Amino acid sequence: MNLEVKLMKNILGANDEIATQNRKIFSERGVVVMNLMGSPGSGKTTLLEKTLALLADKIKIAVIEGDLFTAKDAERIERAGVDVIQINTAGGCHLDAPMIQKACAALDLDAIDLLIVENVGNLVCPAEFDIGENFKAVVLSITEGDDKPLKYPLIFKESEVTLLNKIDLLPFTNFDLRAACEDLTTLHPTIKIFETSCTTGAGLGEWAEWLLGKAAR
């Protein structure tokens, strides 16, 4: 085992310990946590804005925004009227459990039903780090292509739900919806799939309803 592998194990071990602590605290405080992942530009922040608009009067939601730099996304989410904490990774490619632990110190967890963590835009690294969430969700936009589940399998295996987003652009692409759904269920037989568009509103009601069910469990 070379140094790089050994260190990665140390890093992941330390991360998992804090993730377990986070999970315990979330459970004690009655907060359900979703780790929302996807490529840059898959539409995570816009989807989040629409989701907040649909759910904000039904449950108490807070958001943690992960970005390399800038607070652009946090500023957008703040306009939806929910508490939001921005984490800047200063170039780092994913959020980890210690970052979430620190961010949560600034949140009143007792006043929250659902905490949504929007991870750094990246279809690879975020899937490897447990942050103490209850479940992971991945947004795949139609314009990214139907080959992505097999090319980036870990994130789809780890996620309880996939949102096939920007579904309104389907007619302008060669995306094979049936093939993508087959690949997704091959990778992850129980995966839940929603087809959504933040432009037309398609699928957003069903998605929000499902998320509400998760938060109320």
Next chain:
Amino acid sequence: MNLEVKLMKNILGANDEIATQNRKIFSERGVVVMNLMGSPGSGKTTLLEKTLALLADKIKIAVIEGDLFTAKDAERIERAGVDVIQINTAGGCHLDAPMIQKACAALDLDAIDLLIVENVGNLVCPAEFDIGENFKAVVLSITEGDDKPLKYPLIFKESEVTLLNKIDLLPFTNFDLRAACEDLTTLHPTIKIFETSCTTGAGLGEWAEWLLGKAAR
């Protein structure tokens, strides 16, 4: 300095040494190397197919394909009739210099003018690793949104050229082309920008011409 930072420095130091060796070999053999980066689904492989079709009778090109898993992209490129080596990172989020060194052992560098390395689909990690290339290029698709240069600045600072790809989808998005170009040139004043579409063919001729100039230098 904690263990994680220390190790990252070791990893990068070892990588940079081999990148320097790679660069020396490429220079001796007269091979120009482009490191092609971008998000998953930004259109790198399709752009590469179109580029090969335009340039294959003018210069000798070989391709190294980086993917986490599968040889799907290498199979597509092979159909274009050029030599292609697939690197599977087994989940790793970027290509590094040792991977390129190994892959090049299977290529006849003396018979190549231009080596194109298609990196793993990721707008973060590949930008941090020198592989010994002459220049980096980044593909940003219109559907990813105009906020990406400021949110992922390193990759745009590091790249000599940005391809604003899927430009045919501009009318169906709220992408602000002028704002994106302004942000790109603020980050990187000498950056070259092409607007391309592999669906309509827009911009591909100018891009191929520019690349030909780089390879012939």
